[in-house]
Amino acid sequence: MDNLKQFLFAGDADGLTKEVERLLKENIAPDKILNEGLVAGMAIVGVRFKSNEIFIPEVLISADAMHAGMKVLEPYLAEAGVKPKARVVIGTVKGDLHDIGKNLVMMLLKGAGFQIEDCGIDVHPEKFIEAIKSTDAGILAISSLLTTSMSNMRLTIDALKEHNLREKVKVMIGGAPITKGFADEVGADGYGKDAAEAVDLANEFIQMKFKV
Numbered sequence: 001m002d003n004l005k006q007f008l009f010a011g012d013a014d015g016l017t018k019e020v021e022r023l024l025k026e027n028i029a030p031d032k033i034l035n036e037g038l039v040a041g042m043a044i045v046g047v048r049f050k051s052n053e054i055f056i057p058e059v060l061i062s063a064d065a066m067h068a069g070m071k072v073l074e075p076y077l078a079e080a081g082v083k084p085k086a087r088v089v090i091g092t093v094k095g096d097l098h099d100i101g102k103n104l105v106m107m108l109l110k111g112a113g114f115q116i117e118d119c120g121i122d123v124h125p126e127k128f129i130e131a132i133k134s135t136d137a138g139i140l141a142i143s144s145l146l147t148t149s150m151s152n153m154r155l156t157i158d159a160l161k162e163h164n165l166r167e168k169v170k171v172m173i174g175g176a177p178i179t180k181g182f183a184d185e186v187g188a189d190g191y192g193k194d195a196a197e198a199v200d201l202a203n204e205f206i207q208m209k210f211k212v
């Protein structure tokens with residue numbers, strides 16, 4: 001497991017996939033490789049990012065290595081019936097085309113064991129609703145980088161209410177202009193200042209024993 005973490009920290013996708021394959025050959029359980037190796041490693045990446053020990057490029061290359069390892073691992077996880085922690089629908093709000101931060105949040109959430117449905121950018125509230133309905137997701141994560149599009153977060157939360165989904169779905173929002181005060185104002189369940197906080201929030205949502 002330590003080897004896996006070292007490959008993750010170094011962003012060595014090739015080394016990581018070979019190590020995952022080696023561990024699988026040794027009959028190490030796929031969920032152990034996932035949780036004690038990859039997820040635990042990405043959690044450390046998240047902590048280092050939060051404390052400014054590492055920066056966005058390092059997080060991105062670690063996340064890429066994680067994805068490479070996951071590609072090898074996924075069929076084994078499916079075979080073993082390992083379920084994701086929860087399903088998360090994510091997207092950048094209507095009117096906004098920025099997606100670098102949203103993708104970073106998505107990568108760390110994936111790294112933490114969440115299943116992600118990415119709606120992309122410029123997402124109309126109804127598109128979020130469709131994605132939530134089709135995936136039965138319990139968490140919605142919305143990003144906005146523009147002050148002009150922030151208000152569409154409120155419209156998306158209102159749409160959840162109109163579709164009777166508000167009780168079922170926990171909402172987190174984030175992006176450079178977003179604040180905790182704004183999150184409270186629009187009725188979100190949480191605000192994260194960065195991708196590591198998004199993971200903390202998602203874990204808190206699950207711990208609330210919310211059905212996701």
Ligand code: B12
Nearest residue numbers: 096097098099100101143146147174175176192194195198
């Ligand atoms: C890159 C960039 C672009 C790129 C986007 C490329 C892409 N694929 O995303 C391009 C060139 C396309 C672009 C376009 C525009 N941009 Co621009 N852009 C930026 C820039 C320089 C960086 C944004 C970024 O990627 N940051 C890095 C990421 C990692 O940080 P982040 O997005 O904040 O995300 C982190 C957190 O906020 C948080 N987070 C993000 N989302 C979420 C979601 C959840 C749920 C949670 C919990 C956390 C979370 O976690 C992330 C990781 O830690 C910013 C300036 C800045 N310093 O922010 C301007 C900026 C956002 N843009 C700006 C503007 C004005 C525009 C344009 C209108 C420019 C124009 N006149 O055409 C257009 C808008 C187009 C549109 N409709 O969206 C302004 C916004 C001003 C404002 N107050 O509204 C900024 C602030 C620049 C400025 N100082 O004027 N832009």
